[in-house]
Amino acid sequence: MTAVPQFDPVIHPPARLQLAAALSEVNDMEFGRARDLLGVSDSVLSKHLAQMQEAGYVRLRKAPLGGRQRTWLVLTAQGRAALKAHVRALQDLAGIVG
Amino acid sequence: MTAVPQFDPVIHPPARLQLAAALSEVNDMEFGRARDLLGVSDSVLSKHLAQMQEAGYVRLRKAPLGGRQRTWLVLTAQGRAALKAHVRALQDLAGIVG
DNA sequence: CATTGACTTTCCAATGTGGAAAATGATGAT
DNA sequence: ATCATCATTTTCCACATTGGAAAGTCAATG
Numbered sequence: 001m002t003a004v005p006q007f008d009p010v011i012h013p014p015a016r017l018q019l020a021a022a023l024s025e026v027n028d029m030e031f032g033r034a035r036d037l038l039g040v041s042d043s044v045l046s047k048h049l050a051q052m053q054e055a056g057y058v059r060l061r062k063a064p065l066g067g068r069q070r071t072w073l074v075l076t077a078q079g080r081a082a083l084k085a086h087v088r089a090l091q092d093l094a095g096i097v098g
Numbered sequence: 099m100t101a102v103p104q105f106d107p108v109i110h111p112p113a114r115l116q117l118a119a120a121l122s123e124v125n126d127m128e129f130g131r132a133r134d135l136l137g138v139s140d141s142v143l144s145k146h147l148a149q150m151q152e153a154g155y156v157r158l159r160k161a162p163l164g165g166r167q168r169t170w171l172v173l174t175a176q177g178r179a180a181l182k183a184h185v186r187a188l189q190d191l192a193g194i195v196g
Numbered sequence: 197c198a199t200t201g202a203c204t205t206t207c208c209a210a211t212g213t214g215g216a217a218a219a220t221g222a223t224g225a226t
Numbered sequence: 227a228t229c230a231t232c233a234t235t236t237t238c239c240a241c242a243t244t245g246g247a248a249a250g251t252c253a254a255t256g
Binding site: 130141143145148166 | 231232233234237
């Protein structure tokens with residue numbers, strides 16, 4: 001009798017939720033900027049991105065900038081929808097509190 | 099440079115978030131009912147409650163019912179405020195997604 | 197072709213969550 | 227009083243997740 005809906009496990013963890021939210025407000029963001037924003041190491045961001053990519057929530061665009069290869073993170077339509085659904089789920093869940 | 103605000107770790111985990119939300123809609127709820135609602139074992143609910151109590155988010159009211167002792171869970175004002183703040187934090191974070 | 201910069205992967209420690217089972221505490225039965 | 231029982235609570239463990247450090251990759255110089 002699990003009357004309570006589950007949250008999307010890919011997007012619920014703080015780091016990923018924050019990343020998705022940050023990406024939702026821009027067209028794209030550089031890897032390094034996202035890493036600093038979240039305050040995590042390269043490896044950690046990379047691993048979160050791997051999961052979000054696998055879920056189809058994020059797309060990585062790699063292109064050279066200033067001679068060096070850089071990566072831009074883009075929230076996909078699916079990722080945006082997932083974030084939206086997640087926020088709405090929480091709002092519904094806590095609707096009365098408002 | 100953690101420009102992203104952190105979530106309340108006591109209330110963010112799914113089980114506790116769902117519990118807080120569920121409790122926010124009623125005056126109180128029986129232990130067993132909450133356990134079934136969340137779909138977890140007695141021990142797990144008990145442990146979540148311990149954390150939420152320690153944070154001052156939940157109060158346990160024990161009283162006999164039908165000869166046996168039962169426990170009712172009550173969301174405190176502090177717990178309600180924490181839930182509200184959490185929801186608002188997420189909304190702010192994802193404000194653009196709307 | 198060695199080097200450097202920008203990630204990615206591997207390895208490992210720390211935490212957190214969950215369940216089963218043992219322990220508690222409060223009754224109710226005997 | 228003592229025992230059995232029900233409602234939690236605590237203990238013990240297994241497993242999953244998350245995070246960082248360091249080694250590994252790969253493309254673009256020098």
